[in-house]
Amino acid sequence: MTAGLGRVAKDAPVPRRFDPVLIRADFPILSRVMRGKALVYLDNAASSQKPRQVIDTLRRYYETMNANVHRGVYALSEDATAAYEWGRAMTAKYMNAPSPAEIVLVRGATEGINLVAATYGRGHVAAGDEVLVSAMEHHSNIVPWQMLCEERGARLRVIPMNDRGELILDALPALITSRTRIVAVTHVSNSLGTINPVKEIIATAHERGVPVLVDGAQAVPHGPVDVQELDCDFYAISSHKMFGPTGIGALYGKRAWLEQIPPYQGGGEMIRSVTFEKTTYAPIPMKFEAGTPNIAGTVGMGAAVDYLNHLDWTAIAAHEQNVLRYAEDSLRSIPGVRLIGTAAQKASVVSFVMDGVHPHDIGTIADQEGVAIRTGHHCTQPVMDFFGVPATARASFALYNTLEDVDRLVAAIARVREVFHS
Amino acid sequence: MTDLSELYQQVILDHNRTPRNFRVLDDANHTAHGDNPLCGDKIKLYAKVDHGVIRDIGFQGSGCAISRASASLMTAAVKGRTVTEAEELFAAFHEMVAGDAGQPMPAESLGKLRAFAGVKEFPARVKCANLPWHTLHAALAGAEDGVTTE
Numbered sequence: 353m354t355a356g357l358g359r360v361a362k363d364a365p366v367p368r369r370f371d372p373v374l375i376r377a378d379f380p381i382l383s384r385v386m387r388g389k390a391l392v393y394l395d396n397a398a399s400s401q402k403p404r405q406v407i408d409t410l411r412r413y414y415e416t417m418n419a420n421v422h423r424g425v426y427a428l429s430e431d432a433t434a435a436y437e438w439g440r441a442m443t444a445k446y447m448n449a450p451s452p453a454e455i456v457l458v459r460g461a462t463e464g465i466n467l468v469a470a471t472y473g474r475g476h477v478a479a480g481d482e483v484l485v486s487a488m489e490h491h492s493n494i495v496p497w498q499m500l501c502e503e504r505g506a507r508l509r510v511i512p513m514n515d516r517g518e519l520i521l522d523a524l525p526a527l528i529t530s531r532t533r534i535v536a537v538t539h540v541s542n543s544l545g546t547i548n549p550v551k552e553i554i555a556t557a558h559e560r561g562v563p564v565l566v567d568g569a570q571a572v573p574h575g576p577v578d579v580q581e582l583d584c585d586f587y588a589i590s591s592h593k594m595f596g597p598t599g600i601g602a603l604y605g606k607r608a609w610l611e612q613i614p615p616y617q618g619g620g621e622m623i624r625s626v627t628f629e630k631t632t633y634a635p636i637p638m639k640f641e642a643g644t645p646n647i648a649g650t651v652g653m654g655a656a657v658d659y660l661n662h663l664d665w666t667a668i669a670a671h672e673q674n675v676l677r678y679a680e681d682s683l684r685s686i687p688g689v690r691l692i693g694t695a696a697q698k699a700s701v702v703s704f705v706m707d708g709v710h711p712h713d714i715g716t717i718a719d720q721e722g723v724a725i726r727t728g729h730h731c732t733q734p735v736m737d738f739f740g741v742p743a744t745a746r747a748s749f750a751l752y753n754t755l756e757d758v759d760r761l762v763a764a765i766a767r768v769r770e771v772f773h774s
Numbered sequence: 775m776t777d778l779s780e781l782y783q784q785v786i787l788d789h790n791r792t793p794r795n796f797r798v799l800d801d802a803n804h805t806a807h808g809d810n811p812l813c814g815d816k817i818k819l820y821a822k823v824d825h826g827v828i829r830d831i832g833f834q835g836s837g838c839a840i841s842r843a844s845a846s847l848m849t850a851a852v853k854g855r856t857v858t859e860a861e862e863l864f865a866a867f868h869e870m871v872a873g874d875a876g877q878p879m880p881a882e883s884l885g886k887l888r889a890f891a892g893v894k895e896f897p898a899r900v901k902c903a904n905l906p907w908h909t910l911h912a913a914l915a916g917a918e919d920g921v922t923t924e
Contacts, residue, residue, distance in 0.1 A: 708791075709839070710815075710836075710837060710838035710839060710842075711813075711814075711838075712813045712814075712815070712837075712838035712840075712899075712902065713782075713838050713839045713840070716778075716781065716896060716898070716899060717778060717782075720778050727813065728812055728813050728814060729814050736814065742814035742815070742816065742836050742837070743813060743814035767778075771778060771782050771787070772782075772787065772839070
């Protein structure tokens with residue numbers, strides 16, 4: 353168990369023995385040669401690579417099951433519907449949702465958050481009310497709330513953080529006021545790697561009767577989550593960050609909320625009956641799924657989750673923490689390199705800056721060495737402002753990354769020094 | 775294969791380390807902000823234009839080596855030139871870093887700016903090299919509404 357990420361579902365299958373070498377063999381792209389060198393992919397927090405099991409499932413879906421869902425009376429449509437609902441059920445299991453009905457299929461965590469801001473927000477946030485986010489949110493968990501607040505005349509407030517990149521929880525009770533209508537907080541920071549104590553935040557908010565949305569996009573690549581144990585009201589994830597296809601994700605919502613809040617978009621699929629006078633809506637989760645959904649994406653996400661459900665997450669957590677520590681120690685030992693984000697509890701994400709060299713130049717030179725890292729503000733401009741840097745370089749590690757990948761990164765940084773200090 | 779030394783030429787590294795005209799111009803009559811939101815490059819450009827001639831120019835800001843050196847070399851190149859000449863240089867510069875492959879050698883008129891020819895091989899960096907020029911263009915164009923330069 354990675355600290356703070358919750359436990360594996362009780363009925364988890366007996367896991368495969370974890371061996372990064374065997375895991376790597378599942379990911380065809382990792383054997384690519386880039387710029388004449390073996391690819392080292394360290395941009396997993398932006399998007400992860402896909403195992404053969406996911407790629408094969410997508411192919412099998414299109415070759416043998418493709419049809420529209422929930423409508424056809426013919427066998428093929430039943431197959432497609434079954435595959436689609438299997439994807440939903442697998443995702444529910446990975447998050448330990450009480451039922452698949454509480455999993456709304458969306459384009460990704462961004463759409464999940466926008467859905468809650470638009471539906472819950474419309475019904476519950478009025479002029480003078482407050483929405484509470486944290487200082488380390490991705491823009492996708494700031495802007496939808498900001499738009500809502502502007503529309504409603506509400507106020508966006510922020511849980512502060514310290515200079516290690518940890519939320520200052522002592523400030524939380526005073527920030528949750530009688531006007532607070534929702535708390536929206538990230539489980540794991542994409543730019544700092546911080547694992548937030550969301551269970552504690554949720555408990556504090558619930559004591560005051562305030563629901564909590566958790567942005568879980570950066571948490572689920574590092575292991576299953578347990579939305580029941582966290583007791584969150586909403587939890588949003590993206591498939592492509594957890595080794596599944598792009599363009600699909602899930603929003604978990606407690607049944608009571610999903611039944612209470614209005615639909616998101618109108619259209620086919622989300623209705624029970626339509627006349628020109630009145631439309632009644634389908635039960636959850638279909639109520640939130642207007643239009644033909646991303647069927648193949650959902651099946652692919654199911655395959656990714658199925659793959660992940662068979663892994664030994666205790667061993668993976670230990671491996672990722674080992675890689676993280678090695679990366680942090682190695683980078684710290686390079687003169688002029690400073691880590692941004694040094695929380696006690698971190699996922700395998702390392703942001704850093706280098707004296708006299710802009711992150712963008714680090715990224716270009718690393719790329720020449722076959723090492724793919726992210727440079728920029730990582731869609732967290734307030735975090736960059738807080739640390740007084742325009743941007744950082746970021747290496748984010750997944751289960752298939754190794755200590756050798758870290759060595760290649762460090763060698764690339766040495767090359768940066770050569771170019772800039774020659 | 776692309777070569778790093780094509781991108782990070784000595785003249786570029788030198789101008790990154792010690793940028794020329796890196797200062798605020800108190801008597802500037804044309805200014806503009808430029809930024810590359812994706813990578814966090816920010817520049818503020820100051821120009822003093824008199825009778826269509828860029829008499830003085832300076833810049834401030836933070837950015838990668840390419841954008842910083844580009845700003846430095848640009849200010850050195852356009853100082854003392856007419857606005858029209860500066861715009862012509864921008865067009866030639868843009869053609870050099872972002873134009874079609876297989877074009878003829880960069881124009882002689884670009885002088886030291888030809889150090890940026892290697893940027894073309896790094897598509898993600900083209901906007902870094904162009905940022906100061908777009909900002910200059912905005913500064914020269916924007917102020918024309920209020921200030922007579924001809």
